[in-house]
Amino acid sequence: TTERGERVWKLSDFDVGKALGKGKFGHVYLARERESGFICGLKVMFKEEMRKHKVEKQLRREVEIQTHLRHPNILRLYGYFHDEKRIYLILEYAAQGEMFKLLQKKIRFSEAEAANVGIRGFYIAQMANALKYLHSKHVIHRDIKPENLLLDTEGRLKIADFGWSVHSPNNRRQTQCGTLDYLPPEMVESRDHNETVDLWSLGVLTYEFLVGIPPFEDLRGEKATYIRIAKVDLHIPPFVSPEAGDLIKKLLQYDGAKRLPLDKVLTHPWIVKHVDDPM
Numbered sequence: 001t002t003e004r005g006e007r008v009w010k011l012s013d014f015d016v017g018k019a020l021g022k023g024k025f026g027h028v029y030l031a032r033e034r035e036s037g038f039i040c041g042l043k044v045m046f047k048e049e050m051r052k053h054k055v056e057k058q059l060r061r062e063v064e065i066q067t068h069l070r071h072p073n074i075l076r077l078y079g080y081f082h083d084e085k086r087i088y089l090i091l092e093y094a095a096q097g098e099m100f101k102l103l104q105k106k107i108r109f110s111e112a113e114a115a116n117v118g119i120r121g122f123y124i125a126q127m128a129n130a131l132k133y134l135h136s137k138h139v140i141h142r143d144i145k146p147e148n149l150l151l152d153t154e155g156r157l158k159i160a161d162f163g164w165s166v167h168s169p170n171n172r173r174q175t176q177c178g179t180l181d182y183l184p185p186e187m188v189e190s191r192d193h194n195e196t197v198d199l200w201s202l203g204v205l206t207y208e209f210l211v212g213i214p215p216f217e218d219l220r221g222e223k224a225t226y227i228r229i230a231k232v233d234l235h236i237p238p239f240v241s242p243e244a245g246d247l248i249k250k251l252l253q254y255d256g257a258k259r260l261p262l263d264k265v266l267t268h269p270w271i272v273k274h275v276d277d278p279m
């Protein structure tokens with residue numbers, strides 16, 4: 001056991017099953033802890049790969065942040081271990097997988113689904129609850145996007161992958177890899193940023209749920225997307241209801257201080273209106 005009397009895990013403690021997903025630094029597998037039969041996700045990452053991208057510090061911060069978080073809409077990180085070549089994260093298993101796949105299959109959600117705040121339901125209200133909890137601990141996720149949103153057996157949303165989370169306020173930045181689509185102006189311009197970056201991403205997510213593509217996507221490439229983000233070049237299609245459009249506009253504000261606070265998101269007419277819509 002560790003100095004704090006915690007159990008030290010090793011790979012042979014688990015039966016490893018099917019691959020659940022392939023991330024940038026490694027794969028996630030379904031696994032069962034042999035003694036207890038407990039089902040979990042096991043993310044396997046290669047030390048060599050982590051060293052090459054100088055992300056060890058980030059991973060330590062993720063583990064530090066995640067092991068202190070307890071919220072129904074935040075995927076648990078139970079612990080980690082390593083062997084000679086690999087690092088393993090022991091994760092809560094989200095049986096319905098990535099929201100991203102659901103989004104692709106459905107093209108876009110009905111307004112009722114996107115806002116629905118029922119227990120089975122979705123997305124924006126549960127996100128706001130999870131972010132409210134995170135921000136109360138001065139943690140910002142900074143990488144809110146469909147790929148990092150998972151669904152458990154009941155279809156309850158789980159925010160995952162705190163690989164980019166930090167304590168707020170923050171100005172240091174390692175070049176963010178992957179899509180720019182979800183980054184706010186202050187991050188694409190590498191300026192100081194705080195919790196309100198997650199409000200921007202919530203606005204991007206709401207737009208994408210209803211329209212099917214992110215608001216500033218520009219097929220001409222990253223630079224064009226960057227320019228659209230910095231200009232807040234937002235066009236809300238006519239099929240989006242005025243209430244939904246109003247919420248999106250109030251979250252996609254250039255100035256972080258002007259973005260709708262989470263308490264106001266949860267009482268916004270568009271969210272409240274759908275509170276008892278059938279799924």
Ligand SMILES: Cn1ncc2ncnc(NCCc3cnc(NC(=O)Nc4cccc(C(F)(F)F)c4)s3)c21
Nearest residue numbers: 020021025028041055058059093094097160161163
């Ligand atoms: C797909 N899928 N389907 C079902 C299911 N159930 C559970 N989990 C799944 N997927 C894994 C979700 C993750 C949660 N936490 C993560 N954390 C992480 O990947 N951290 C991380 C990695 C590499 C580098 C860094 C660093 F150093 F750059 F910070 C940080 S990934 C599932």
